[in-house]
Amino acid sequence: SFASVVDVLSGEIAVGSEITVRGWVRTRRDSKAGISFINIHDGSCFDAVQAVVPSEVDNYQSEVVKLTTGCSVAVTGTVAESAGQGQAFELQATKVHVYGWVEDPDTYPMSPKRHSMEYLREHAHLRTRTNVTGAVMRVRNCLSQALHRFFHEQGYLWVSTPIITASDAEGAGEMFRVSTLDMMNIPKKDNGQIDYAQDFFGKEAFLTVSGQLNVESYACSLSKVYTFGPTFRAENSNTSRHLSEFWMVEPEVAFADLNDIAGLAESMLKYAFKAVLTERADDMAFFQQRIDSGVIDRLQQVIEQDFVHMDYTDAVEILQNCGKKFEYPVAWGTDLQSEHERYLAEVHVGAPIILKNYPKDIKAFYMRQNDDGKTVAAMDVLAPGIGEIIGGSAREERLDVLDARLDEMQLPKEQYSWYRDLRRYGTVPHAGFGLGFERLVTYVTGMQNIRDVIPFPRAPKSADF
Numbered sequence: 026s027f028a029s030v031v032d033v034l035s036g037e038i039a040v041g042s043e044i045t046v047r048g049w050v051r052t053r054r055d056s057k058a059g060i061s062f063i064n065i066h067d068g069s070c071f072d073a074v075q076a077v078v079p080s081e082v083d084n085y086q087s088e089v090v091k092l093t094t095g096c097s098v099a100v101t102g103t104v105a106e107s108a109g110q111g112q113a114f115e116l117q118a119t120k121v122h123v124y125g126w127v128e129d130p131d132t133y134p135m136s137p138k139r140h141s142m143e144y145l146r147e148h149a150h151l152r153t154r155t156n157v158t159g160a161v162m163r164v165r166n167c168l169s170q171a172l173h174r175f176f177h178e179q180g181y182l183w184v185s186t187p188i189i190t191a192s193d194a195e196g197a198g199e200m201f202r203v204s205t206l207d208m209m210n211i212p213k214k215d216n217g218q219i220d221y222a223q224d225f226f227g228k229e230a231f232l233t234v235s236g237q238l239n240v241e242s243y244a245c246s247l248s249k250v251y252t253f254g255p256t257f258r259a260e261n262s263n264t265s266r267h268l269s270e271f272w273m274v275e276p277e278v279a280f281a282d283l284n285d286i287a288g289l290a291e292s293m294l295k296y297a298f299k300a301v302l303t304e305r306a307d308d309m310a311f312f313q314q315r316i317d318s319g320v321i322d323r324l325q326q327v328i329e330q331d332f333v334h335m336d337y338t339d340a341v342e343i344l345q346n347c348g349k350k351f352e353y354p355v356a357w358g359t360d361l362q363s364e365h366e367r368y369l370a371e372v373h374v375g376a377p378i379i380l381k382n383y384p385k386d387i388k389a390f391y392m393r394q395n396d397d398g399k400t401v402a403a404m405d406v407l408a409p410g411i412g413e414i415i416g417g418s419a420r421e422e423r424l425d426v427l428d429a430r431l432d433e434m435q436l437p438k439e440q441y442s443w444y445r446d447l448r449r450y451g452t453v454p455h456a457g458f459g460l461g462f463e464r465l466v467t468y469v470t471g472m473q474n475i476r477d478v479i480p481f482p483r484a485p486k487s488a489d490f
C-alpha cells in the first residue's frame with residue numbers, strides 16, 4: 026500500500042510492513058559496499074525519509090545510481106528501525122520505480138545547495154521543492170486551518186464575499202479595474218484606443234480591496250460572521266511587507282464595540298500561534314535554526330502575556346519623547362510610519378501592541394466617531410519586526426454621522442447606497458477587523474519578505490508565473 030513520508034517517520038506504520046513511498050529525491054549517496062541511500066520528500070512533513078537501496082534491486086546499475094536531486098520516484102520496501110542517527114525509521118527498499126528524470130542535473134534550478142530568497146522567487150514554480158518554502162507552505166496551511174477552526178468553534182459563519190465589486194471599501198482609490206475584453210467587440214474611444222472606462226459588461230467594476238462592506242451586511246443579520254479571501258491593492262509599494270494581492274481574514278460582529286474586537290483579535294492570534302507550535306513543531310524548529318533564532322520563544326511569550334493596549338494620543342507622546350531620531354517626524358494627526366509602529370512594538374513593549382482611537386482624518390470613512398469629535402474607534406495590532414498586522418474598528422452605524430463623513434470626504438453617496446441601507450433598516454452597533462494573512466505568516470515564520478510566504482507573489486512589476 027502507499028504511505029506518506031510522515032506516516033513512516035511518525036511511527037504510524039508498524040515496523041516490518043511493506044509499503045510504497047512516492048515523492049522526489051532530495052539527495053542520493055552510494056556506499057562502497059554497493060548500497061545507495063536515497064532521501065525522499067513528499068511535502069507531508071519537514072523531513073525526508075531515507076530509503077536504503079541494495080544493489081540486488083533490478084535497476085540498481087541502470088537507474089538507481091543515476092538518480093539526482095529532483096527525480097520523482099516510487100520506492101517499495103519494508104519499514105525498519107533506523108540504525109543511523111536522526112531518524113527513527115527508514116525504508117529497506119526492494120523496488121525503485123522512476124517516474125521522471127531531471128534533464129541535465131547540472132542546470133537543475135533547485136540543486137541541493139543554499140539558494141538566496143531572491144533566486145527562489147524567480148523560480149516560484151519550483152521553490153516548494155526546497156526545505157524553506159515547503160516549511161512556509163505547511164505553516165501557512167496550518168494557520169489558515171486554525172483560523173477557520175477558531176471562528177467555527179466561536180460560532181461564526183464563514184461568508185464568501187465577492188472579488189469583483191463596484192465599491193471602494195477603504196475609500197482610498199487603490200483599486201484595480203476589471204475588464205471584459207470581448208475580443209470581437211472591443212469598446213473603442215473616438216480616438217480608436219480601447220475604452221477601459223466602462224468595461225464590466227458596460228459598467229465599471231474593480232477587484233475588491235476588502236470584503237468588509239459586504240461582510241458588514243451579513244453581520245447585520247447573521248450576527249457573527251467572517252470572510253477569508255483574496256484582496257487587491259493597486260498601491261505602488263515596493264516593500265517587504267506589501268503585496269498587490271494578499272489574503273485577509275475579516276471577522277465582523279454585531280452588537281460589538283472596539284474592546285470586544287480587540288479581545289477577539291488577541292484570542293484569535295493566540296489560538297493560531299498555539300496551533301502552529303503544536304502542529305508544525307518540525308517546521309518551526311527549522312525556522313528557529315535557520316531563519317530567526319527567537320521565533321519560537323516569541324510566539325510562546327505572546328501566548329502567555331496579555332496584549333498591551335494604548336491610545337494613539339499616548340503613543341504619539343511616547344514617540345516624541347523617546348529620544349530616538351526617526352526619519353519621519355511624529356505629530357498628533359499624522360499617520361504612523363512603519364518605523365514608529367515598529368518602535369512601539371519592538372522597543373517600547375517588546376510584543377504585539379494594540380493601538381486605539383486614531384485621529385479620524387487618517388482613517389477610513391466607515392469608522393465610528395468618538396465623542397471627542399476628533400478621533401474614531403479604530404484599532405491596529407502592531408507586531409515586532411513587521412508593524413501593522415491587523416486593522417479594524419467599530420463601524421459608524423448612525424446614518425446622519427456616516428452621511429456627514431461621506432460628504433466631508435467627498436465620497437459618492439450613490440456608490441454606497443446599499444451600505445447606507447444597513448443604517449436605515451434596523452441598524453446596530455457593530456465592529457470588525459482585517460488580519461493581513463501574509464503578514465501573519467511572515468511574523469510566525471520569521472521570514473524577512475512577505476513575497477516568500479505566498480505561493481505566487483503579486484507585487485508591482487512582478488506578476489510572472
Ligand code: 4AD
Pocket residue numbers: 194195234235236237258266267268269271273275276413414415416417418457458459460461462463464
Ligand atoms: O488596514 P487595512 O487596509 O483594513 C481594511 O482593509 C479593513 N477594511 C479591514 C476590516 O476592518 N475588515 O488592511 C487590513 C490588514 C492590514 O492590517 C495588513 O495586515 C493587511 O491587511 N494589508 C496588507 N498586507 C499585504 N500587502 C498589502 N498591500 C496590505 N495592505 C493591508
Ligand code: MG
Pocket residue numbers: 405413415416
Ligand atoms: Mg490599516
